[in-house]
Amino acid sequence: MEEKHDAISTNSQWSNSSLKPWQQDAVRRLFQNTLDNGALDDLYAMLKSSVGLVDPYGRTPAPLCQDHLPVTAAKNDAAVLVALKDIRNVNRLAANQNLNFSKQGVTVIYGANGAGKSGYSRVLKRACRARDVSEDVRPNVLDKSKATAIPEASFDIELGAKPVTVNWKKNGHAPVELATIAVFDTHCARSYLDLQQEVAYLPYGLDVVENLARIVLPRITEKLNAEIAATPTTKEAFSHLARPTKVSELIDSLEHVLNHPNNIRKVRQHQHGKRHVM
Secondary structure (H helix, E strand, C coil): CHHHHHHHHHHHHHHHHHCCHHHHHHHHHHHCCCCCHHHHHHHHHHHHHHCCCCCCCCCCCCCCCHHHCCCCCCHHHCEEEEEEEEEECCCCCCCCCEEECCCCCCCCCCCCCCCCHHHHHHHHHHHCCCCCCCCCCCCCCCCHHHCCCCCEEEEEEEECCEEEEEEEECCCCCCHHHCCCCCCCHHHCCEEECCCCCEEECCCCHHHHHHHHHHHHHHHHHHHHHHHHHCCCCCHHHHHHCCCCHHHHHHHCCCCCCCCHHHHHHHHHHHHHHHHHC
16 A cells, blocks of 8 residues: 555656646546546647737646645554535535445445446545546536535544544545545556557556657647648748848748747847848
8 A cells, every 4th residue: 555655656746847737637547537629639739829829818837746645554543434424516415314334344235227326436536635536526407596516525434443523525625534534436447458458467557658758748749740731931921022122031931830949040140130231
């Protein structure tokens, strides 16, 4: 368990000290398994914003930090989950219900499809900093009066044999008291298919580095190349300068690579001479 925590912390430290802000955001999304097409659009916009191209939506990077990471603890310091209760604004889950857990052994929760098992699971994953948070926790979409309500819940736990109640609210920081509780499901599985469709396993957290190189950077490069290819680059904007002038001669001499050092030097020299004439 300690090795797992060290690997995750090392990833976070490396990301925040060595990567650019948009790449740090990519690391967080990979860790939380929330990288989709929309996320790639966000990352591309943040990349462009970092070089001065304004993002009309004002998206800003959110790096992986301690608030996103699970916490390891000695056995006596770990939290014991006793109950999940006071669910509010989560799917169509009934209010004022308690989901109790045995402090020893195994608690089996079962029910028909649509009974709410997954709804409780999503709250647990968010509150306990599970590796995967790709499944959103939403209010009841069938109740228009609660369409913008914020999901909330309370947890009864034991810390050092002392009963404690902690509250969770979507979009807030996950309670640190719940950070030692591990939540695992098929979405959190640390397995992936490689290019040959063979199942492979990586040490916990190291797949983030792998997928940053294999998925994020190539996809962002594709977006960049596509935008460059779709951007017209002609001399038509300078057509009014076609008459024989020093400026037109300079424009005619420009190569396709417009930022060639020699051309930049000529422009600077011309501008410098023009200032002296004025």
